[in-house]
Amino acid sequence: MDVTIKVRRFDPEVEDPAPYWQDFTVDLQDSATVLDALIKIREEVDGSLSLRCSCRSSICGSCAMRINGHACLACKTQVRQAIGPDNTITVEPAGVMPVVKDLVVDFEMFWDKIMAVEPYLQPEGPEPEAEYIASNESMLHLSGVTACIMCGACVSDCTVMEVDPTFLGPAALAKAYRFTADPRDGKSKERLRMLNEPTGMWDCTRCLECVQVCPKGVAPMDRIMALRDQAISAGFDKTYGARHAEAFSDLVEHSGWLDELRIVPKTVGVANVPALLHLAPEALRALTHGKLPPIIHKKIEDVQGFRKVFKNADEAPKE
Numbered sequence: 001m002d003v004t005i006k007v008r009r010f011d012p013e014v015e016d017p018a019p020y021w022q023d024f025t026v027d028l029q030d031s032a033t034v035l036d037a038l039i040k041i042r043e044e045v046d047g048s049l050s051l052r053c054s055c056r057s058s059i060c061g062s063c064a065m066r067i068n069g070h071a072c073l074a075c076k077t078q079v080r081q082a083i084g085p086d087n088t089i090t091v092e093p094a095g096v097m098p099v100v101k102d103l104v105v106d107f108e109m110f111w112d113k114i115m116a117v118e119p120y121l122q123p124e125g126p127e128p129e130a131e132y133i134a135s136n137e138s139m140l141h142l143s144g145v146t147a148c149i150m151c152g153a154c155v156s157d158c159t160v161m162e163v164d165p166t167f168l169g170p171a172a173l174a175k176a177y178r179f180t181a182d183p184r185d186g187k188s189k190e191r192l193r194m195l196n197e198p199t200g201m202w203d204c205t206r207c208l209e210c211v212q213v214c215p216k217g218v219a220p221m222d223r224i225m226a227l228r229d230q231a232i233s234a235g236f237d238k239t240y241g242a243r244h245a246e247a248f249s250d251l252v253e254h255s256g257w258l259d260e261l262r263i264v265p266k267t268v269g270v271a272n273v274p275a276l277l278h279l280a281p282e283a284l285r286a287l288t289h290g291k292l293p294p295i296i297h298k299k300i301e302d303v304q305g306f307r308k309v310f311k312n313a314d315e316a317p318k319e
């Protein structure tokens with residue numbers, strides 16, 4: 001079948017380099033992947049097309065790029081699944097990280113963030129005399145997160161990293177969880193203290209993008225939520241993030257839906273006048289644009305039933 005691959009290209013070596021789109025129409029077998037198509041273009045049409053790949057089997061993580069607007073592995077994406085009604089597939093470099101050339105991006109920032117979470121076991125206590133046997137359950141629990149192949153797809157499409165490159169991001173935070181949840185690690189509390197700082201676990205907006213694009217089912221956002229639980233359980237409950245989570249849950253439990261007017265003072269603290277004053281212009285803007293939530297917040301009809309859900313959740317055995 002004839003397929004048009006629309007590639008976003010970039011050559012840093014030309015005068016005034018700027019990204020541009022180029023279409024390539026290639027004849028492909030029904031079973032071809034997008035990576036097969038790109039390799040065919042490079043080998044038969046334009047040898048200057050730059051891309052990374054190695055295993056061609058969704059193992060090495062080197063071929064992550066945006067296909068039809070979302071990050072994925074080119075070797076895992078079948079042409080017949082990606083093709084649009086106009087027989088076209090768009091291919092772009094991964095997002096967030098700077099483009100080196102065509103579909104190749106610079107992973108330095110990705111690796112810096114992974115290294116920032118100290119991705120290695122740090123046992124405590126005297127040197128063990130024999131091997132430490134971790135329970136099957138604990139290792140099974142970690143198997144989902146250890147499946148990460150460091151492809152960077154989650155980082156590419158993280159909506160927070162797009163605007164705030166200081167955020168540690170989904171891959172590094174998922175990696176951090178791999179150690180905070182490992183019974184052999186002795187630095188869990190120190191790790192959580194560090195991850196609790198601004199740019200850490202509380203900066204995720206729970207947009208779910210990283211869960212959707214991860215080709216290995218690591219579900220980074222779920223790991224970030226688990227880190228938050230761990231941090232609160234470890235006593236790190238005074239941050240805005242922790243207080244916001246608690247205030248959110250209290251308010252919803254109370255009335256059955258969120259009282260948006262009260263969540264801000266409950267999060268920053270009613271006595272925290274400087275923080276409240278800092279937010280005043282925002283409140284004024286909301287007021288003048290008709291976005292201020294209702295002053296009188298009514299409970300939903302069956303609020304008792306709703307509270308039972310919270311009670312059951314509180315009483316349910318924790319992981």
Ligand code: SF4
Pocket residue numbers: 154157158159160161169170203204205206207208209210211220221224
């Ligand atoms: S859920 Fe959080 S970490 Fe994942 S992409 Fe969205 S903002 Fe980023």
Ligand code: SF4
Pocket residue numbers: 147148149150151152153154155170171174213214215216217218219220
């Ligand atoms: S968490 Fe998933 S998307 Fe992110 S780097 Fe690992 S394998 Fe890739």
Ligand code: FES
Pocket residue numbers: 052053054055056057058059060061062063064073074075076
């Ligand atoms: S080439 Fe290795 S994951 Fe795609």
